Amino acid sequence: MTKMRGMFKMKQLFLVLILVSIVLLAGCKVAKVSLEVENSEPEKELVGMDKEIQALQEELEKSLTDEEIELVEAIEKRKEEVAQEAPVEEKEAEPAKEEVKEEKIDVSKLQKLEVQETELVKLKISAQDDDRDTLKYTFSRPLNQRGEWQTNYGDEGEYIISITATDGTSTTKKDFVLVVKKKNEAPSIAHLSDITAQEGETVRVEPKVTDVNNDKLKVSISEPIGDDGMWETDHKSAGTYKITVKANDGQLTSEASFSLVVVDKNMPPLITGLADMTVKEGEIVVIKPNIKDLDGDTVKITISDPVGDDGEWKTGYTDHGSYSIKVTANDGKDKVEQTIKLVVEDVNRAPEILSIELA
Secondary structure, eight states, X not given: OHHHHHHHHHHHHHHHHHHHXXXXXXXXXXXXXXXXXSSSHHHHHHHHHHHHHHHHHHHHHTTOOXXXXXXXXXXXXXXXXXXXXXXXXXXXXXXOOOOOOOOOOOGGGSEXXXXXXXXXXXXXXXXXXXXXXXOEEEEOTTSOTTSEEEOOTTOOEEEEEEEEEEOSSOEEEEEEEEEEEOOOOOOEEOOOOOEEEETTOEEEOOOOEEOTTOOOOEEEEOTTTTTTTEEEOOTTOOEEEEEEEEEEOXXXXXXXXXXXXXXXXXXXXXXXXXXXXXXXXXXXXXXXXXXXXXXXXXXXXXXXXXXXXXXXXXXXTTOOEEEEEEEEEEOSSOEEEXXXXXXXXXXXXXXXXXXXXXX
């Protein structure tokens, strides 16, 4: 009996040890969450304790009664509850980034200096230092570190310039507004060469116009070419013309001119109204061709024999036959010919008794 009691007390002692171990384990886990640990050694020790406790439990369960086993299971359940109740480790919040507010400058209160495009900006600074220290200046862009800037076309606008003066210990800054005004230049027209064309040809003019200010330009070309730069000449276009090209940027106008010579190209006369003819002996042949000259030149008409230049022929009773009649039109530069066929049919005449006498 005394031996059994000793064993029971021994079991109770083991149970107490297990309970204490669980409490200690839970406390360590809570402490682990709340403290920042720089190395992982405490975690390794806790893992070792878990394994030792688990080995003790397995050895003890072999000799426990059902009631004692239920008690151990209750303790295990409580162990899990304690672990779940441990506070969750929270990540340390990152410090909020400070917003860098862009310094707003009241331009209306700043000094203004004005230049025109293409001018050299060169600053002359007057500063005072009571200690008579040597001052060093720095300038914001577009100025260089000498305080200069060679402006160009297209630099029109307002620029806030910052000047910093330092004596090596203290620094002072001052802002001002640099106003670059537009310098308008008249458009430029490239050299225009003289043009020679013949009547009937198309004249094309494509002037090359530029503007250093990149302004929108209006280009005009005098008549007879016109603003589209094209002219289709005809048979009446011969002559010499002075053509003027103008370019305007909205303010300034440039102009250039060249000579256009249209050489006369003769247009040959046109012959119409002719057709082959058939007449009978004794009839009058009439040939009257229609002559047209587009240049308005005087045209000389010739008609071959037997008709003649007057265009009329009184046929006789012996003129029957076939004739080729050539009509020629000549304007003094060119001549054209056209041939027609003329047929004179034979007409039989009854004999005529001229006189009766005694033989």
